[in-house]
Amino acid sequence: xxxxxxxxxxQTALEVxxxxxxxxxxxxxxxTFDKAEEALEFVNRNEKVDIVLLDIHLPDMSGFSFxxxxxxxxxxxxxxADKNLALTAYHFDLVVDYLVKPxxxxxxxxxxxxx
Amino acid sequence: xxxxxxxxxxxxxxxxxxxxxxxxxxxxxxEFSSAIEAIxxxxxxxxxxxxxxxxxxxxxxxxxxxxxxxxxQIVLITADKDLAIEAYEYESISDYLVKPxxxxxxNKSMNxxxxxxxxxxxxxxxxxxxxxxxxxxYINIDRRLTKLKFDDILFIKAKGDYIxxxxxxxxxxxxxxxxxxxxxxxxxxxxxxxxxxxxxFTKIIxxxxxxxxxxxxxxxxxxxxxxxxxxxxNLL
Numbered sequence: 001x002x003x004x005x006x007x008x009x010x011q012t013a014l015e016v017x018x019x020x021x022x023x024x025x026x027x028x029x030x031x032t033f034d035k036a037e038e039a040l041e042f043v044n045r046n047e048k049v050d051i052v053l054l055d056i057h058l059p060d061m062s063g064f065s066f067x068x069x070x071x072x073x074x075x076x077x078x079x080x081a082d083k084n085l086a087l088t089a090y091h092f093d094l095v096v097d098y099l100v101k102p103x104x105x106x107x108x109x110x111x112x113x114x115x
Numbered sequence: 116x117x118x119x120x121x122x123x124x125x126x127x128x129x130x131x132x133x134x135x136x137x138x139x140x141x142x143x144x145x146e147f148s149s150a151i152e153a154i155x156x157x158x159x160x161x162x163x164x165x166x167x168x169x170x171x172x173x174x175x176x177x178x179x180x181x182x183x184x185x186x187x188q189i190v191l192i193t194a195d196k197d198l199a200i201e202a203y204e205y206e207s208i209s210d211y212l213v214k215p216x217x218x219x220x221x222n223k224s225m226n227x228x229x230x231x232x233x234x235x236x237x238x239x240x241x242x243x244x245x246x247x248x249x250x251x252x253y254i255n256i257d258r259r260l261t262k263l264k265f266d267d268i269l270f271i272k273a274k275g276d277y278i279x280x281x282x283x284x285x286x287x288x289x290x291x292x293x294x295x296x297x298x299x300x301x302x303x304x305x306x307x308x309x310x311x312x313x314x315x316f317t318k319i320i321x322x323x324x325x326x327x328x329x330x331x332x333x334x335x336x337x338x339x340x341x342x343x344x345x346x347x348x349n350l351l
Binding site: 083086087093100110113114 | 200203206211212223230325331333335
């Protein structure tokens with residue numbers, strides 16, 4: 001079973017992501033964070049993280065700053081309501097997919113299967 | 116790596132050719148000014164990488180990607196910044212480059228493509244090295260005996276007094292136990308990976324530390340069963 005971390009500041013979106021991750025992604029959720037900085041610290045020192053589900057607009061820093069400061073190499077699935085940042089996402093090799101909220105089960109599973 | 120360029124503009128293809136010159140192991144084997152011509156070519160021959168424009172008259176880059184039957188890494192090359200979100204819908208698209216493209220960005224993209232190709236070829240080796248056998252299993256469903264080919268079975272999951280037998284198309288619920296069915300299955304393609312799971316390991320797409328991927332299903336591997344799985348794979 002793959003281990004994932006969810007970084008999401010919006011409560012409802014977090015609940016949806018958790019539900020899909022466990023039920024359809026068969027993922028083990030190691031931790032969830034509503035701020036990027038704490039998440040970054042956790043992911044950088046925890047080698048067991050296979051997948052990060054990452055929101056882009058976060059209160060303390062953007063998801064892209066998070067990616068720039070990442071020293072480990074988990075697979076990253078971006079989850080955002082913002083459709084306009086996909087081009088920037090292509091600059092980051094760790095990003096395997098870009099999902100637009102609200103999350104859909106089938107599309108979510110496609111993303112996880114690429115991880 | 117073999118590649119082709121698909122772009123309706125001569126000048127755009129020239130730019131891609133120049134960027135390719137900077138990459139050691141990249142050979143341009145053909146160029147096309149229309150997507151249709153490229154598809155005809157790809158019906159005869161496989162390539163590793165396709166450099167693809169999006170906006171082309173008659174048949175767009177996305178139309179092309181949808182039509183494509185061969186597995187290749189696709190790198191979109193376009194002046195249009197606004198379609199990256201759509202590009203993420205296609206797993207075969209590895210990168211999205213917006214003109215003008217620096218050599219540095221192009222090199223980075225080629226590294227990504229190389230890594231993806233390597234990953235794909237490892238998976239294909241696992242699949243190809245498995246010999247298929249053609250025997251059948253009869254299962255009792257609604258008082259009818261239904262024939263299943265061993266090779267069609269993806270995995271079997273224990274569920275109390277029942278077992279789920281999953282094939283590509285169906286999920287059969289059968290009144291039986293995992294132990295009973297295990298004795299009926301040939302052990303050269305089936306393997307118990309977990310207390311509740313027997314898998315057809317020729318169907319494995321991907322293997323992780325403690326799970327395997329079969330089609331879209333993630334199947335757990337318990338610690339005690341993992342060495343046996345690894346041993347089997349080493350034999351192949």
